Amino acid sequence: MQSPVLDPAVQLQGHGDDFTDEEVRLANRNSGIMLEMLRHDVTPAGAHYLLNHFDVPYVASADSWSLKIDGLVNEHIELPFAQLQNLPTVTKRVTLECAGNGRALVSPRRQSMPWRYEAVGTAEWTGTPLKHLLQQSGIQNDAVDVVFHGIDKGISKTDIHSYSRSLKVADALHEDVLLVWAMNAQPLLPQHGFPLRLIVPGWYGMASVKWLNHIELIDHPFDGHQQVKTYIYRKDPNDPGTPVTTIKVKSLMVPPGIPEWYSDRRLVEPGPITLHGKAWSGKGTPINQVEVCDNGTWHSATLDRDTGKYAWRSWYYDWQATPGAHSLQCRATDAEGNTQPLEPVWDQGGFGNNGVQTVQVWCE
Numbered sequence: 352m353q354s355p356v357l358d359p360a361v362q363l364q365g366h367g368d369d370f371t372d373e374e375v376r377l378a379n380r381n382s383g384i385m386l387e388m389l390r391h392d393v394t395p396a397g398a399h400y401l402l403n404h405f406d407v408p409y410v411a412s413a414d415s416w417s418l419k420i421d422g423l424v425n426e427h428i429e430l431p432f433a434q435l436q437n438l439p440t441v442t443k444r445v446t447l448e449c450a451g452n453g454r455a456l457v458s459p460r461r462q463s464m465p466w467r468y469e470a471v472g473t474a475e476w477t478g479t480p481l482k483h484l485l486q487q488s489g490i491q492n493d494a495v496d497v498v499f500h501g502i503d504k505g506i507s508k509t510d511i512h513s514y515s516r517s518l519k520v521a522d523a524l525h526e527d528v529l530l531v532w533a534m535n536a537q538p539l540l541p542q543h544g545f546p547l548r549l550i551v552p553g554w555y556g557m558a559s560v561k562w563l564n565h566i567e568l569i570d571h572p573f574d575g576h577q578q579v580k581t582y583i584y585r586k587d588p589n590d591p592g593t594p595v596t597t598i599k600v601k602s603l604m605v606p607p608g609i610p611e612w613y614s615d616r617r618l619v620e621p622g623p624i625t626l627h628g629k630a631w632s633g634k635g636t637p638i639n640q641v642e643v644c645d646n647g648t649w650h651s652a653t654l655d656r657d658t659g660k661y662a663w664r665s666w667y668y669d670w671q672a673t674p675g676a677h678s679l680q681c682r683a684t685d686a687e688g689n690t691q692p693l694e695p696v697w698d699q700g701g702f703g704n705n706g707v708q709t710v711q712v713w714c715e
């Protein structure tokens with residue numbers, strides 16, 4: 352059998368899908384991690400995935416930035432950026448994943464950012480716990496939601512709005528929620544929220560509001576566009592659905608061998624090959640197990656050390672590559688017993704697809 356990796360006729364075949372011009376535009380703005388970068392425990396900032404709904408705001412310097420906390424608090428505060436940095440500082444290693452990751456792999460798919468596997472990354476985020484500031488301002492009893500407003504603005508459907516998301520008061524007071532000004536020990540890059548963003552560990556990325564300058568406490572559930580019109584798991588348009596919150600268990604592998612550049616079909620030589628990857632889950636739930644499948648047979652992978660409650664875990668598996676075609680897969684199980692489904696679970700918006708990754712490899 353001729354190697355499908357080296358066969359030009361196979362290489363030139365399209366993937367048979369029909370991505371729209373709008374999807375291609377979104378994919379050019381919102382980059383994913385290169386899967387080989389999964390070898391890094393901490394993703395270099397420039398290789399971290401990116402998802403921006405609107406334009407990246409131009410913020411020339413942090414000097415004129417301030418954070419306002421108002422609404423149902425005893426004391427309205429407005430803190431200049433420089434003062435924020437004088438607050439108690441912590442650094443946490445956190446894996447972020449976009450809720451739409453895997454959207455392009457469900458069918459039919461919502462036309463939106465067509466992520467396959469790549470909307471994930473891990474960084475060391477430095478900032479101050481939000482909890483202290485909220486406690487300092489004094490939350491009033493009738494406060495229900497804490498709304499985080501970014502300064503970026505745009506239109507979805509017919510709603511003109513700034514990117515804003517809320518957390519329930521109890522979730523906002525979680526000790527691990529951070530107001531962040533540095534990523535991997537450098538000031539935030541413009542596209543990752545310079546100069547200030549929220550990081551909500553264990554939640555899908557939409558909760559971690561960038562370009563944050565205003566926190567508002569309100570006495571009702573927030574009904575902003577990004578809160579109620581999207582980021583809802585739905586089976587059909589009339590389904591009231593359930594809000595997207597914490598990250599589901601997932602794993603990915605670094606595709607082995609060398610790629611055919613256009614198709615990314617992989618070529619490996621026969622013999623021992625160590626497969627590497629990462630596995631993670633939400634809410635700080637540890638990973639208990641990763642398995643690797645070669646043409647339908649599952650094997651246990653070895654977990655590397657834990658590098659943080661909210662950070663992905665490295666795994667590896669010593670594979671023996673034999674001549675021919677291989678379909679490689681990996682599957683993680685977390686400490687709550689959640690396992691990745693073999694087939695994507697369909698969702699209207701393409702949210703929360705944690706179906707197993709499949710990598711086609713040709714060995715010769």
Ligand SMILES: Nc1nc2c(c(=O)[nH]1)N[C@H]1C(S)=C(S)[C@@H](COP(=O)(O)O)O[C@H]1N2
Pocket residue numbers: 399400401402403404405447448449450501502503514542543544555556557558559560561562
């Ligand atoms: N202000 C603002 N914050 C935002 C977004 C945005 O468009 N505007 N996108 C959200 C989404 S959907 C994700 S997945 C994460 C992505 O963070 P990153 O680009 O730093 O990886 O930011 C979130 N915070």
Ligand SMILES: [Mo]
Pocket residue numbers: 402448449450451556557
């Ligand atoms: Mo996202």
